[in-house]
Amino acid sequence: MHGTIFSLLKRYVQTQYDHSTWVRLLEHSGLTEVEFDHRHVYPDEHMYALVGQAAQMAGVPADELHEKFGEYLVPDLLYMYQKYIQPEWRTLDMLEHTETAMHTRVRAAHEGNRPPVLDVRRVAPDEVFIEYVSPRRMGALAVGIVRGLARYFDEEDRIAVEPLTSENGERVQMRVRLLH
Known part of the structure; x- marks a missing residue:
């Protein structure tokens, strides 16, 4: 998936919650070593991990998120x-x-x-x-x-x-x- 989508997901989480929520989301998803850049393409599994973890943290279904x-x-x-x-x-x-x-x-x-x-x-x-x-x-x-x-x-x-x-x-x- 294109890095722009990851950058926008980061901004979405920071806007809806805060920066520390994004950091915790990366930690719980096992993606703390990844620096999402809008010029690159990343494995789809990264998005699945982030959205799945975000849904769990927010207590909402992944589809809703x-x-x-x-x-x-x-x-x-x-x-x-x-x-x-x-x-x-x-x-x-x-x-x-x-x-x-x-x-x-x-x-x-x-x-x-x-x-x-x-x-x-x-x-x-x-x-x-x-x-x-x-x-x-x-x-x-x-x-x-x-x-x-x-x-x-x-x-x-x-x-x-x-x-x-x-x-x-x-x-x-x-x-x-x-x-x-």
């Missing part, structure tokens, strides 16, 4: 990829274009970058169907990102996110609708 972290990521992701985003895009448009506008470029930037494959189809003007495919099984993170996009575009009270399958699978399906 993944969703909250996904929501938190959105402003930074949109900032990083702003040159690929059309100013008129809103939540559904962002979802529809994420794979072609951003994920293909992320994969091309470094062979170790493996964002999920998103098959997004606009099934109606106010609805998209998403199939998330990744061996990482982090569909809850994707659900959180969808919710974070809705918040970012000030549509959170008008966007319904409906996971259609378990968020823990390699293939996660969800429906996202704009409510009128």
Whole structure:
């Protein structure tokens, strides 16, 4: 997983809790010797260890923590990829274009970058169907990102996110609708 995500996880933990919580999280995960740098790619197991330990420390399910972290990521992701985003895009448009506008470029930037494959189809003007495919099984993170996009575009009270399958699978399906 790309180091940027680890850097953002560190900031998330420090923002939601404090720096000492991040240090304890590294210790309990056995990762005190790792210095996460945004220019490198790290084993996925590091993320699993950190999120699993963080969920245990916070007393919440890992999926819930993944969703909250996904929501938190959105402003930074949109900032990083702003040159690929059309100013008129809103939540559904962002979802529809994420794979072609951003994920293909992320994969091309470094062979170790493996964002999920998103098959997004606009099934109606106010609805998209998403199939998330990744061996990482982090569909809850994707659900959180969808919710974070809705918040970012000030549509959170008008966007319904409906996971259609378990968020823990390699293939996660969800429906996202704009409510009128």
